[in-house]
Amino acid sequence: MTVTKAPPTNPNNLRDVPTTHTETDWAGHARTVLQRAGHHRGAARDKLIDLLGRHDCALSALEIEDALRRGRRGERSVGRASIYRTLELLHAHDLVNRVDVGDGIARYETADPAGQHHHHHLLCDQCGKLVPFDDPALERSIDQLSTRLGFRTTDHEVTLRGDCPDCS
Secondary structure, eight states: OEEEEOOOBOTTOGGGSOOSSOHHHHHHHHHHHHHHTTOOOOHHHHHHHHHHHTOSSOEEHHHHHHHHHHHTTTSOOOOHHHHHHHHHHHHHTTSEEEEEOSSSOEEEEEOOTTSOOOOEEEEETTTOOEEEEOOHHHHHHHHHHHHHHTOOOOOOOOEEEEOOTTTO
């Protein structure tokens, strides 16, 4: 698995995914970074930033498109091309990480502005559900292994694959 830095998905209920940062913290930070870089605000970009700010794990462009379409009935929908352009812009400014868990689907998750939050993923082989997890003991083990091998680790990502409780 690779996480590309420039910077739990349940597509049926994205609003109920728990977050570890506040929407306003990351969303406000993202808007400030883009504004300082000379990018003007737009409705489509704002909707996407707000959506990403409510989630603590990666979403694919199609999951984002579906969530934006469901969340704003009666309003003009955000086009797929706008979603991809905005994701690439956010990635270029280190505001999102591109996550590849080896299933051929690029997913995007917010990058912690303070660099404090780090998590790994569980991926269901049956339904594709992606669930974030934190494990301090795993982090200590990775640090100990790196030290024992004399390797200065600058980044890592762990993806555990299997069947989620719904598919077991």
